[in-house]
Amino acid sequence: MSWQLTTSTFRFEKRIYIPLPDIEARKVMLGIHLGDTPNELSDSNFTAIAEKTEGCSGSDISVLVRDALMEPLRKCQQAQFFTPCDDKAHPVRNGPFLTPCEDDPPCAYCHMKLSTCRPKCPECKAPCQRCGALRMRLYDLPERGYSDEKLRPPMISMSDFTRVLEHSTATVASDELNRFVKWTQEFGQEG
Template identity: 40%
Template sequence: MSFKCVGVDNEGILVLGATNIPWVLDSAIRRRFEKRIYIPLPEAHARTDMFKLHLGNTAHSLTDADFRDLGKKTNGYSGADISVIVRDALMQPVRKVQSATHFKKVRAKSPLNPNEICDDMLTPCSPGDPNALEMTWVDVPGDKLLEPIVGASDMQRSLANTKPTVNDQDLEKLKKFTEDFGQEG
């Protein structure tokens, strides 16, 4: 959510400014920008796309339904808030590896040669897993570590620990500023 301020001079140069606190702009600055446009917080479909965008090419097990669910659950979150959630979720597999007390051997692509399949890659597991080997991540050879991929539970855990940074008071101030000086986007 932000305000975009647009001004054009006689040379054809476009000046664009953005702020989340437009009410602190003095009248001289407001006069120099011909348009003041309110850009609201993203809607559910945009938030859904933002989760996908922030994950990029990172391996994950999220489905389209998972992404839609995240989009619905993040009403009131800004694009920056969603970025924080995704960055935190990307760290969840690292945390799993670091806190694991047991690993198990799995069949997976070699990290050194993606064309080679290894039967002895090690990934974190619960102590109750029938193939569990008691060890910590420091005991696992670097070329044998298979880090878990990011999943829906990682995103949900990060979402539960991340609150939106925009509050109702800020939204009311923006609404009032738009009524007094701005335009809807």
């Protein structure tokens, strides 16, 4: 850090402290890192995420968004049921595409795979009569006649960010920030 440098620091033309991004900057960064990825986030969701990332650097926010972008793929990998949907992953009865079901099972009428089921159990392969969900794993899609193009991962949602935020932490400690502020007061300039 700057306090570990020798006196050559004073030869720098400018010694400016740039603080961590504030809430508005974090909202903008979230939008930049999401880019044009389809999502279900509202402005209030962006505000809530920005509030929960207090103390995060720009790099921390970049990592957070990248991790949240992986959540729909994780949902596909962990899914036990897939439901027909439209092109935007909204469930539609007899839709041309498939998206992972949020619940396992999706409804009370879905066939549960029991330990007594045979490997080629017809009930396990038939769609649910009530909700249309198919019991299968991601890697069963080709075997069941569905190409990769038929899979529609769910859109990024607030729950994806909530899940990722549970495991992420800011990489800059508050005592380290205090040291930067103190150093700036002694040797630097305000940015």
